[in-house]
Amino acid sequence: MNDIARILLLYKYVHFSEGQLVFGTQHIALDRNELIWLRSIIRGVRMEELNRETAVDLFDGENTQALHIPYEHMPPTNDSYIVANYLYQNGTVRYDIDTGNYAYRYIPPDIPLDEDTNTPERIGQRQILSSHIRYVHVDEDKKLIELEFIHDPNHRLKLPSRWYRQAAAHRFERSYIIDMLLANGGTIDRDTFTFNGRNYSLQVPRVASTSSAGPAEATNLHTLKLSSKQKQTLIQSYVEFINNQDGIKRDNVNTLILLENETDGSQLYLTPAHSDYVHRNQYRRQDVISLLNKHGQIKQDEFGNWLLFYNNQYVQIPPSIIPAAIKESVLRSSGQRFGRQNATGDEDD
Structure with missing residues (x-):
């Protein structure tokens, strides 16, 4: 009898609310x-x-x-x-x-856990996986939870149905769901997350070249030699550029701060910890700048695009907001010539 009762509660044929059992329209006082x-x-x-x-x-x-x-x-x-x-x-x-x-x-719920939720490795895995998840989709009628990945939107990860109840109890928090995945066989190997024998891509998408409308592979990235002041100026310019588009947002489903460039559609998600920090401080723009400056890097691809690299993600910095003095300084330090071609690139954007 106890097993039948647990099954009815587990699959929500019967709900428990405020000391009552609810079955359809019936409320049974306990x-x-x-x-x-x-x-x-x-x-x-x-x-x-x-x-x-x-x-x-x-x-x-x-x-x-x-x-x-x-x-x-x-x-x-x-x-x-x-x-x-x-x-x-x-x-x-x-x-x-x-x-x-x-x-x-x-009688504890039947969800396997492990003891590694707070190790540096687990915290790093949680942050990496969280930054690559765009949405947590919940279908309350079908009791279904699916994860949509930022760079693999057509290949969703379906969670085991038996996890639905506990995920619901935790308000479908992504950090809790990620811990369940990692505690039950989920693994990250470079640009791939594997769970239940299926692979999900964490590959960062290609960055659009300023000279072409089509995508170009951003390989062989190298860090630009910038002074601390130059780096901060670039990041501040980028954040201001996004803010002027009302592009600094909070993804309410996944509780992450998102910087979205409406011009090229690129998106940059802050880590859960950084998102919480910005949220607690009432979304101060200076906090976003400070976090990206401390934890981000300015890189360049083989096409000459300048990229903001943060938490295994990168977005292109529009050439139009790169100060000419900083660009000239970088080109000079690398032995290149600041000429007409670079200036044209600034004007075209």
């Missing part, structure tokens, strides 16, 4: 005494950021239980009502008729 009792035995709730767990202490008058619930199973909270509802959904409350006492047994 034994409030069980919830009240469960809340009463919660003696402490502590969020342990270091371990990414919520510690819950239970004492029913006779026995003590110390639960450590991963953030992947229950979103961080210190609200005992939320904890009690979670425990009610993921456990059993038994009533002993002879003694008149209740007893509780916790």
Whole structure:
């Protein structure tokens, strides 16, 4: 009977909401005494950021239980009502008729996890994968979650259906979904992410040449020799250029800050950590400039295009916003001549 009940809840034939079971239009009130009792035995709730767990202490008058619930199973909270509802959904409350006492047994959700969520390697993998995911598509009717990649939009990754419930409990946060993928066999190998035997491209698209409307392969990138002031001037010019187009946006589905150039359609996503920082500081343009200046590089491809390289992404810096003095300085240091051809490139853009 318990297995049938868990299946009905898992696949959302029956919903649990505010102490009631909901089946279609029917609302079935549960034994409030069980919830009240469960809340009463919660003696402490502590969020342990270091371990990414919520510690819950239970004492029913006779026995003590110390639960450590991963953030992947229950979103961080210190609200005992939320904890009690979670425990009610993921456990059993038994009533002993002879003694008149209740007893509780916790049953963790069936989602495999690992212990590497906070290692430098995992943090790096999470940031890389997050920067390449454009949208998290959710179909509530079909209980389906799909990931759309920035550079591979026609090849979506479908998450196992059994993950839907826990992803929904975490509001479909991309960081949680990425951790589930990486904890369950997902791997990143250069420009490819592999999950369940299928490959998804993380290849950065080609950059359009200023002399051609078609794409040109941006290979053999090399870092330009710029002073700190020159680099900051270029990045500031780029951010101002994007801002004047209202191109600094927040992707609400994926909670990332996006810089979008409407002229060529290029997009640059900030990492989750940098996006959160900009969001907390109310989207100050100077913060975006500072982050890109600290963590980005100015590179050049074989066609002479200047690129802003950040977090394994690159976008072209429009020639029209590159100050002539900086361009001349770079060409002079590389032994090239600042002539008519370069000036024409500035005027054409």
